[in-house]
Amino acid sequence: MTRTARTRTKAAVIGSGNIGTDLMVKTLRLSAHLEVAAMAGIDPRSDGLARAARLGVPTTADGVAGLIGMPGFDEIQIVFDATSARAHQVNADALAPHAKRLIDLTPAALGPFVVPAVNLDSHLDAPGVNMVTCGGQATIPVVAAIAQVAPVPYAEIVASIASRSAGPGTRANIDEFTETTAAAIESVGGARRGKAIIVLNPAEPPLIMRDTVLCLVDAPDPAVRDRITASVEHMVAQVAAYVPGYRLKQPVQITPLTDHPHTLIGASPATHQVSVLLEVEGAGHYLPPYAGNLDIMTSAALRVGERIAAHLLEAKV
Structure with missing residues (x-):
């Protein structure tokens, strides 16, 4: 048709x-x-x-x-x-x-x-x-990609956006941002516990949106860790299909935990931390390219x- x-x-x-x-x-x-x-x-x-x-x-x-x-x-x-x-x-x-x-x-x-x-x-x-939120749209796909491969007892995201791109609506909804994003990290991303932080960056000229995803995982097998990296890279490509400015800032990092983080995950097993750094550049249709959080x-x-x-x-x- x-x-x-x-x-x-x-x-x-x-x-x-x-x-x-x-x-x-x-x-x-x-x-x-x-x-x-x-x-x-x-x-x-x-x-x-x-x-x-x-x-x-x-x-x-x-x-x-x-x-x-x-x-x-x-x-x-x-x-x-x-x-x-x-x-x-x-x-x-x-x-x-x-x-x-x-x-x-x-x-x-x-x-x-x-x-x-x-x-x-x-x-x-x-x-x-x-x-959800801009931070949720940027980071929850990564949490979900990791959770598809290995259990994620804890996931924390930090969304850093240009202060100039945060209008009255964003500033009035900071509490809702953190609460909504944390809830979706769990219900959509698959983490057992989620936490969200937003940073309004006052730098001039304004910097584009940057997001950090930190996940604690139970992945003692090196092959599983390789699959986590591949899963994240595949998910980033899927998001970039509708958000062209969405990309990895550097390769996925997976490091062993030296101490068991009881305060974050209780008795849940966790062997490694997965760190994923992202950036989002706007397409410039109406908003400036640094407003990737809105884009x-x-x-x-x-x-x-x-x-x-x-x-x-x-x-x-």
Whole structure:
């Protein structure tokens, strides 16, 4: 079946800030299955709403209520929420009676966590999914790759982002970031215990996003350690397929533990520490390249929207 505008699934973006605007631009430029049918914000002077209007996308500055009242709202099937954790709860409640598929880019954690390279196909029929956090999207695939090979009693991630790329929404959700990411490290990544740390780097000029993944593993067999390295490298390639600026900063390091870290893992066995250093450079569609933390969120959300739209189309054929 030839893909035309008529076969595209209509989608709306709530949030006219940096993340919502970058997602809109990415969808317009790259999407094979989605049509941006609306952008909703709350600031009529925002660059996002102005840019949407210039690109021919219908807009409203009345938030979710304005979106629901727009002509053609009934035809919209997918709604991306790029606001804040608190605002998403309000938006989800308002949209609940309308049976839209929600893709949440905030750390509200109302729906199942989705990391495209790890568990997307398991949640294609969910009414709403949560994209975890930028740090989660960057690091959870690596934790999952390690956990596929050997038990991971403890995983810790440190996400370092340019301070200039952390807008009001990010700064208002620091606690939600750490809590949501840690929970997803366990439930999606497969670690028995997870911890997340975010660092706002004030360096000028701004540095691109860097992530450190530290996992304690039970892998006494050298062959298993080789498989861990191969699994991580394969997973990085899978993520890079939808986030081109995602890459290993240096080869995977696996070192033996000299002391048993009881305070972190209790009685669980652990023989080695796996250290993985990553960096994420943005594609520059709307955001500057140093804002890889925002780019990985919009790239992952677009991948989820594309897959859900294709799934909806397949169900109609």
